[in-house]
Amino acid sequence: MKILELCHFSAGICGVWQRVKQESELLSKKGHEVVVFSSNSVKGTNELASAEDKIGNVKIERFPFRKFGGESFMYWFDKNAQQKALDFHPDIIIAHSYRHLHTTKALKLAKKLKEANINCKVFLVTHAPFARTRGLLSETIVLFYDNIIGRLTLNNFNKVITITKWEEPYLLELGLKKEQMAYIPNGIPEDFFKYKSNKKNEFNKILFLGRISPIKSLETLIKSLVYANDKKIIIEIVGPAEEEYKKKLDLLINNLNLKESVVFSSPIYDLKEKIKKIDSCKIFVLPSKAEGMPQALVEAMSRQKIVIASNNFASKDLIQDTENGFLFNIGDEKALAEKINYILNKKNQRKILNIRKNARKSVEKFSWKKIIQEITVLFNED
Numbered sequence: 001m002k003i004l005e006l007c008h009f010s011a012g013i014c015g016v017w018q019r020v021k022q023e024s025e026l027l028s029k030k031g032h033e034v035v036v037f038s039s040n041s042v043k044g045t046n047e048l049a050s051a052e053d054k055i056g057n058v059k060i061e062r063f064p065f066r067k068f069g070g071e072s073f074m075y076w077f078d079k080n081a082q083q084k085a086l087d088f089h090p091d092i093i094i095a096h097s098y099r100h101l102h103t104t105k106a107l108k109l110a111k112k113l114k115e116a117n118i119n120c121k122v123f124l125v126t127h128a129p130f131a132r133t134r135g136l137l138s139e140t141i142v143l144f145y146d147n148i149i150g151r152l153t154l155n156n157f158n159k160v161i162t163i164t165k166w167e168e169p170y171l172l173e174l175g176l177k178k179e180q181m182a183y184i185p186n187g188i189p190e191d192f193f194k195y196k197s198n199k200k201n202e203f204n205k206i207l208f209l210g211r212i213s214p215i216k217s218l219e220t221l222i223k224s225l226v227y228a229n230d231k232k233i234i235i236e237i238v239g240p241a242e243e244e245y246k247k248k249l250d251l252l253i254n255n256l257n258l259k260e261s262v263v264f265s266s267p268i269y270d271l272k273e274k275i276k277k278i279d280s281c282k283i284f285v286l287p288s289k290a291e292g293m294p295q296a297l298v299e300a301m302s303r304q305k306i307v308i309a310s311n312n313f314a315s316k317d318l319i320q321d322t323e324n325g326f327l328f329n330i331g332d333e334k335a336l337a338e339k340i341n342y343i344l345n346k347k348n349q350r351k352i353l354n355i356r357k358n359a360r361k362s363v364e365k366f367s368w369k370k371i372i373q374e375i376t377v378l379f380n381e382d
Contacts, residue, residue: 001379003027004090005036006102008074010053010060012043013211013240013267015295016096016127019163019186021055023094026372028057035088037102039065039076044211044240073141077102085109089118092379098126098160099145107156121158121379125184128163128292130170131313150174159378163293166313182378186293187368191271192302193360197279204233206340207281209274209296212241212249212264217310219252220287220333225261227337230344238265238277278303283343288312289330298366301325301359306352308339322351324358 007020017038024034040049040062053060061084065076085093086109095106103124110120134142154160154176162168163185171181210216221235237249241264253262268274278284284300284307291297291314298318300307307325309315319325326343328335342348 001032001091002089003032003034003092003094004085004088005034005094005096006077006106007036007038007096008076008100008102009041009043010036010038010062011041011049012045012047014043015186015292017043018295019125019127020094020096022187022189022368023372023375024058025056026368027375030372030376034058035090036060037077037081037085038062039074041065041074041076044213044242075101077105082109086112089113090120093120093122094125095122095157096125096127098124098129098150099142104149104153107153122156123159123161123378124154124157125161126163126167126171128167128314130167132290146174155180159381161378164314164317166317182374184371184374184378185366186295186298187366187371188295188299188302188363189271190367190369191275192299193364193367195275197303201276201279202282203280204230205281206233206235206283206285207278207300208235208237208239208285208287209268209278209300210239210286212237212239212246214242214245215289217287217289217331218249220310220331220336221285222249222252222256222258222262223333224336224340225258226256227334227341229341233261233282233340233344235262236265236281237262238268240267274299275303278305281305283308283340285336286310286315287330287336288315291315294318298363301363302366304356304360306343306355307359308336308343318363320362322355324355324362 005020005024007016009017020036024036028034036058042049049062051062063076063081065074067074093106095103106122110122113120151174154174159182160176160180161182161184208221253259268277278300284305286294286297286309288310290312294314297307297309309319309327310330311327319327321327326339328339343352
């Protein structure tokens, strides 16, 4: 089959792109012809990516973009991109990220292809954009989209694919029929399960891995060090940084006299190096205000790491507190420090060992090997 994937970004650190990248590579290995269309923006930077690229047999085409606000209000799927999509004659279009303009354009493409006697199925992967705090203007636009465009279009997709369970009630509220919905989460590469983890490689370190942006609430993690019993433990923050937010964090670190205790490191793109970095920590922390489906959290759990996450919807989907990880209230640095202190207490190590084992076991279902099978089954449904 010919498969066209549509997403905002195909360069930089981006959870959606990680899904698209893995999905398209594996579909290609199954013999499908896969093409990815996206903007030429590099996520998390002001840089531009090349117009064309290739990963294995997957062809990537990137197009100029215009921004009208946040990421959702970006336009790149212009007439040129749409014509190239039509010329490709896809059998399947997978449009990523609900509320983004290219998703409804995908439905129009399928309609045009049908007029040319080409049957094309269109799938929407939502990427959980619900339950987020926004400004007044953005919230007004979201409400308009949901109640007008969303209600009119959601049931026109062959299937709407959710990546989490918690977003399903939101979609049902928008009128999506339950039979039009399929739950297929983001996966992680087999390498996370294949390579044996070794506790001897651990340092006295807490790790955060991801974008350094306000929604990640890294100030909560940094402040927690003040209340940590182990004054020698360090925090390593790994990922691309939003410049203004990084300045605020640097100022906070300076004011709290934590310069020797907090380290920032460059983004990691190599898979083996990423696994090595995760293996190097004692504790993995994700203090985000909100998440879609936290990929880095799943990756850390697959490596039998003790994970602590804020109790947003996405993290609660993955973690049962004190069973396969730990949860704390969003923005509560004292509660986070209490969890850190409990984990590092030698009296609790038997319990901690069981939590490590449970963490890995609970995320085995996120193996891409299993998930790609679910996706291909969906393609063949009537």
